[in-house]
Amino acid sequence: SYVLTQPPSVSVAPGQTARITCGGNNIGSKSVHWYQQKPGQAPVLVVYDDSDRPSGIPERFSGSNSGNTATLTISRVEAGDEADYYCQVWDSSSDHPYVVFGGGTKLTVL
Amino acid sequence: EVQLVESGGGLVQPGRSLRLSCAASGFTFDDYAMHWVRQAPGKGLEWVSGISWNSGSIGYADSVKGRFTISRDNAKNSLYLQMNSLRAEDTALYYCAKDMGYGSGSYYARPLDYWGQGTLVTVSS
Numbered sequence: 001s002y003v004l005t006q007p008p009s010v011s012v013a014p015g016q017t018a019r020i021t022c023g024g025n026n027i028g029s030k031s032v033h034w035y036q037q038k039p040g041q042a043p044v045l046v047v048y049d050d051s052d053r054p055s056g057i058p059e060r061f062s063g064s065n066s067g068n069t070a071t072l073t074i075s076r077v078e079a080g081d082e083a084d085y086y087c088q089v090w091d092s093s094s095d096h097p098y099v100v101f102g103g104g105t106k107l108t109v110l
Numbered sequence: 111e112v113q114l115v116e117s118g119g120g121l122v123q124p125g126r127s128l129r130l131s132c133a134a135s136g137f138t139f140d141d142y143a144m145h146w147v148r149q150a151p152g153k154g155l156e157w158v159s160g161i162s163w164n165s166g167s168i169g170y171a172d173s174v175k176g177r178f179t180i181s182r183d184n185a186k187n188s189l190y191l192q193m194n195s196l197r198a199e200d201t202a203l204y205y206c207a208k209d210m211g212y213g214s215g216s217y218y219a220r221p222l223d224y225w226g227q228g229t230l231v232t233v234s235s
Contacts, residue, residue, distance in 0.1 A: 033221035035155070042205060042225040043155065045148075052225060086155055090218050096169050097218035099145070099157030 002091040004102035011108040018074040020105045022087030025068060030089045032070040034063060037104075038083045046085075047072060074107070082109045112136040112224040114206045119229030122196055124166065130229055132189040132206030136211070140164075140184035143209035145216045146191050148202035157201075160209070162219035167216040174200075196233045203228040 005023040012018040022032060032050050035043040045054050047063040050070065060075045074081055087102040119128040120226040133146070140208060159180040161172045179192040189206055205228045211220035 002119045016232055024234050031219075031221075035222075037155075042227050043222075045210075045221055048210065048221040048223075051208070088155075088221065092218065097216075098169055099147075099160070099218075099222075101155040101157065 002093070002100050004087055004089065004100055005033045006085075006087060006105045007101075008103070010109065011110055012077050013110045014077055014079060016077055018077050018081070018107055020072045020074075020085050020087075020107065020110040022068075022072070022102050023068055024089065027068055027070050027089065029048070030065075032063065032065050033088045034061075034072045035088065036081075036083045037086065043086065050080075064071045076110055077107075079109050082107055084096040091092045112208065114208065114224060114226030116206050116229035119204065119231045121232045121234065122199060123235050124233055126196055127192070127194045128196060128231060129157045130191040130193065130204055130206075132226060134187045134189065134206075134208070137208070139182075139187040141213055142216060143167075143211060143220075144182060144189045145207045145209060145217070145222055146180060146189075147205045147207055147222070147225075148200075148231075149205070150199075150202045153202075158204070161189070162215055162217045163213065164215070167218075169217050181190070187234060193231070196231075198233050201231060201233045203230050 017068040030070040034047040051063040113135045115133045145160040206226040207222040207225040210223040
């Protein structure tokens, strides 16, 4: 089965740039999606297809994907960005495709 | 405004059954695939099942295959999850989520662009 690996935690000061990685075997060949989940709330899609943003998501959120690593970048981090972030791909290697989520990364704004 | 409202959760004994529902509004329900995703207390996200717009394509996580059944009623704008032979490890908050793909004949390949607030299922004796 396909595995996505995220760091458990990332810390950044307000105004700085946060980078959250998502590792997977040849993940650059897949479309990666990112979700933000604040405490007690449902996940929100913040980046899809590696680097596209849904309407309403600030331009501060961006993504990239190459080789074995996809990255979510949050520029000019704000206190309100503190949340858990999950990467996601589809594993279509079998007759029954399924969603794979990374383990999640807790972003702490210092 | 897209709204997804789950219901049907509760406390159930191991081995028993439960049926979850998700009422959808704010979009053309029968144009999109739908999914169930769960989150155990303090843990990460786990996809449970997905269903295409016309129920012609359905998928399950290995952890629930043979025990859970996803279905939908497009006339009622509703998604369902029938959960049988429940286990303690099925304890989680269950989210209903809309697929981003428009008019796709399959349940897979696109991200999940809207989520409900979830319904809590607790399996315990």
